[in-house]
Amino acid sequence: MCSAGASAAASSHATRSDDRHEIEVVRRRALFVLALAPLLPGLTRPAGAQSIHPGNWQQYFRIETVSGTDRRGRPQVSGYVYNVRGYANAKVRLNVESLDAGGNPVGSQIVYVDHEVPIFNRAYFETTPRTPGASYRATIFSGDWTRLGGT
Numbered sequence: 001m002c003s004a005g006a007s008a009a010a011s012s013h014a015t016r017s018d019d020r021h022e023i024e025v026v027r028r029r030a031l032f033v034l035a036l037a038p039l040l041p042g043l044t045r046p047a048g049a050q051s052i053h054p055g056n057w058q059q060y061f062r063i064e065t066v067s068g069t070d071r072r073g074r075p076q077v078s079g080y081v082y083n084v085r086g087y088a089n090a091k092v093r094l095n096v097e098s099l100d101a102g103g104n105p106v107g108s109q110i111v112y113v114d115h116e117v118p119i120f121n122r123a124y125f126e127t128t129p130r131t132p133g134a135s136y137r138a139t140i141f142s143g144d145w146t147r148l149g150g151t
Contacts, residue, residue: 125138
C-alpha cells in the first residue's frame with residue numbers, strides 16, 4: 001500500500017514539473033514574439049519609408065502617357081508608371097489632368113493603377129477622362145510602399 005501511495009505522489013510531482021516546464025516554454029515563446037513585433041513592419045515596408053505624395057514622387061517614379069480615343073470615340077489616356085529608384089514595390093494613385101490648348105488644367109480625376117508597380121519595373125494604366133481636353137498630364141497623387149523587392 002505504501003508503495004502505491006509513493007508512486008502516485010511521484011507521478012503527481014512529475015506532472016507538476018512537466019506543467020511548469022510547459023508554462024515556461026510558452027512564456028519564452030510569448031516574450032520572443034513580443035520582442036520581434038516591432039520589427040515586423042520592416043518586413044513589409046522599407047524602414048523609415050515615407051509615403052508617396054506629389055512632393056516626392058519624381059524621385060521614385062517616371063510616367064509615360066499616350067492620349068487617344070477608344071473604340072467608341074471617347075478620349076482615353078493610357079501609359080506606364082515606372083519604378084526607377086528600386087526602393088520597393090508600390091501601389092499608386094494618379095492625378096490625370098485634362099488640359100486646354102494653353103496647357104491650363106480644365107479638369108482632373110484620381111485614377112487607381114490596377115497593379116503594384118514592381119521594383120525596377122512598370123505597371124500599365126488606362127482611363128477615360130471625365131473632362132475632355134486638348135492634352136493630358138498624369139502625376140502621382142499618392143501611393144504606398146507595399147514590400148521590399150520581388151512581386
